[in-house]
Amino acid sequence: MKYTEDHEWLRVEGDLIVVGITEHAASQLGDVVFVELPEPETMVAQGDEVVVIESVKAASDILAPVDGEVVEINADLTDSPALVNEDPTGAAWFFKLKVDDLSVLDQFMDEDEYNDLIS
Amino acid sequence: MSELGRTALHGLHLELGARMVPFAGYDMPVQFPMGVLREHLHTRTAAGLFDVSHMGQVLVRPMSGDMADAALALESLMPIDLCGLQSGRQRYGMFTNDSGGISDDLMVAHRGDHFLVVVNAACKEADLAHMQARLPGCHVEPVPNRGLLALQGPLAAQSLAQMIPDVMAMRFMDVATPAWQGHDLWVTRSGYSGEDGFEISVPNAQAMPLARALLALPAVAPIGLGARDSLRLEAGLCLYGHDITPDTSPVEAALAWAISKARRASGARAGGFPGADRILTELADGPTRLRVGLLPEGRAPMREGTELFATATSPAPIGHVTSGGFAPSLDRPIAMGYVPAPHATPGTLLFGAVRGKRLPLQVCPLPFRIPTYQR
Structure with missing residues (x-):
């Protein structure tokens, strides 16, 4: 798992990157009531x-x-925007990205670095 | 920037794990660990305790000792019948300015030998100066040594009655002075959540023990400013500086119900308040624009500032949203805003511009949710 400074988590799944927001971000946002997703x-x-x-x-x-x-x-x-608060790092992934080269992930923080950022 | 003010309950908010934000010059709890959504629903089903000590409490006493003098003096600042306000009763009102706009909205309680005026936090210095300048026959004194708590919700009365049984005899907008642990509380059966409930003015030194005693009751939970905002929006109540401003008149703001008969054109004390020309004309002819309820058709909230359009393609906005968000008790987005009178009829279809898209919404009657006051 990698993390961005915008409090997103990035997980590799095959040749795709799954994107969600961290528990810290979800808690800062408060109760989520609406999510608008892009078109596939x-x-x-x-x-x-x-x-x-x-x-x-x-x-x-x-x-x-x-x-x-x-x-x-x-x-x-x-249909269930509250999933973002209930399970931000699991069921509440937002979208999957296909990229040319997964090594683009190298620029992002690992878990320890992210925990330092939010502590 | 000057240092933020702290209410007498500031330490309790921190102890309860509140998330604090600057609000009207005070460091205030926006939410507690329960979160805005559950705090809102808790207030609608049980009882919520709000710290509203940042609001201004001002006493207006007639120098003559005759309350009719103070009532007449205050009537020169607002389109409200205060001569007809009985001792032990409270009334909603607003200061108007010379151009007929609203310079603040407020509550006036008749407490026997004086009026207690409760005003918005952001306006309290200006309101105090206004009253001191414009009420020459009255002593106008701020009350910095008392906090203000609101206990709101269907279980508010039975909860408060466990400590102060007398409150059960109060009805909506009654004013009383029960004692608690040897100290006078100034209690009104009112609030700003659309629920039955009470506002309790308490000496600062007793504010913490009173709040702790209330929170020890099973139905009572602490509620922050976030839920206070969504509760008052569902109840169709105005937030000063947003839904009502120095530019909006009480008639445009759909607050004509608060303008007493005695102060209207054919009333016993017609006019005689700042901006009366515009306000009485608008009462007679109808305002050119009106505050309305708005129901977005989709799930996307329409926030304050969202521009409103008559059609999906019309180039110029006809108005804008002044308060908007998600209504937890209705499980849908709601909003309020100003539109020209021809577009103000319930059922009118309008469009709000959200992130570059025109989304449909319907004008609807206010309030969104019928209040449960104990009249």
Whole structure:
């Protein structure tokens, strides 16, 4: 598992990168009530706003961590946005990205580095 | 920036694990570990305890000793019948400015030989100066030595009655002065959540023990500003500085119900408050724009500032959202905003611009959820 400074986690699954938000981020957001996902087969560039998350308090977004193609989205989140608070690192993954080269993940933090960031 | 103020309950908020935010110059709890959603629902099903000590409490005493003098003086600042307000009763009102806008909304309680005026935290210095300048026949004194707690929800009355049985005899908007542990509490049966409940003014030194005693009751949980906001929005209640401002008149704000008959055109003491020309004209002819309830058709919340359009393609906005978010008790997004009068009829279809998309929403009556006041 790798982590971004925007509090996303990145997990490799075959040749795809699964993207979600960390428990820390979910707790900071508060109760999530709405999630807007991209269309599958969307090409995204690093830094693009890919997902909108609305909590009871405010709106925020998930940025594409790297260039790639969204090949799968977690439609469960549309019906059950509360999953983001209940299981942020498991059932509440947001989308899967297909990238040219998984070594793009090397630039991101490992768990220890991320824990240092949020402590 | 000057240092944030702290209420008498600040230490208790920290002890309870609150997430603190700056609000109107105070370090206030936005939520407790329960979280905004559950705090909201808890208040709707049991009883929530809110620290509203940041709000301004001001006493207005007639120098003559005759409350009619203070009532008439205060009536010169607001379109409310205060001469008709009985001792032991409270009324909602607002200070208006010379152009008919609202400079603050407030509660006035008749406490026998004085009025207690409770005003918004962000306005309290200005309100105090306003009253001191404009009420020459009255002593106008702030009350910095008392905190203010709100206990709200269907179990608020029976909870508070376990400590103070007399509160059961109060009805909505009653004012009483029961004693607790030898200290006078100034209690009103009112609040800002759309629920039955009480606001309790308590000497600062007793605020902590009172809050602890209330929180020890099984139905009572601490509630932060986040849920206070979603509760008042569901109840269709205005947030000063957002839904009502110095530019919006009480009539535009759909607060005409609060303008007493005695102060209207044919009333016994018609006009005589700042901005009366505009306000009485709007009462007679209808306002050009109106605060309305808005129901987004999808699940996406429409937040404050969202521009409203008459059609999916019309170029110019006709209004904007002044408060909006997710309504936990209704399990859907809701909003309030101002639209031109021809678009203010319930059922009118409008569009809100959210992240570049025009999303449909319908004008609806306020409140979104019918309050459960004990009248």
